[in-house]
Amino acid sequence: MKTDINQIIDAIKKFRDERDWEQFNDAKNLAICLNVECAELLEVFLWKNAEDVNIKNIKEELADVFNNAFLLADKYGFDVKEIVLEKLKSNELKYPVDKSKGSNKKYDEI
Ligand SMILES: [Mg+2]
Incomplete structure (x- = not known):
């Protein structure tokens, strides 16, 4: 639910x-x-x-x-939903899957 x-x-x-x-x-x-x-x-x-x-x-x-x-x-x-989804989009740019998958490095280290 x-x-x-x-x-x-x-x-x-x-x-x-x-x-x-x-x-x-x-x-x-x-x-x-x-x-x-x-x-x-x-x-x-x-x-x-x-x-x-x-x-x-x-x-x-x-x-x-x-x-x-x-x-x-x-x-x-x-709007909680809006700000969380906006930040997720921002994080997707910071942490592209091809560079960050399986890595725990911070965005400025990948
Ligand atoms: Mg408490």
């Missing part, structure tokens, strides 16, 4: 608005919060082998990352 990103964003905003939290959600705080949640995701992996991590914790922290990323995108009126 495909999920409409805008349905997700609407649900996040409903949760936020019911609590009157938009006042705390300026772009700077959302960017900081996004980074904090990324750090919490990293913490799930800290000192563990990747196969030993708690999957439930990964899901929860990943959801927190998405929540903040979507709110930040919404703050600027970005």
Whole structure:
């Protein structure tokens, strides 16, 4: 089943608005919060082998990352699908298949 990103964003905003939290959600705080949640995701992996991590914790922290990323995108009126697909196109130019397939080199090294 495909999920409409805008349905997700609407649900996040409903949760936020019911609590009157938009006042705390300026772009700077959302960017900081996004980074904090990324750090919490990293913490799930800290000192563990990747196969030993708690999957439930990964899901929860990943959801927190998405929540903040979507709110930040919404703050600027970005269309998430559009900006992700645009960046993918840009990355396709940076990493042409014939030069990057099977390689982990950065675009300026290929
Ligand atoms: Mg978290």
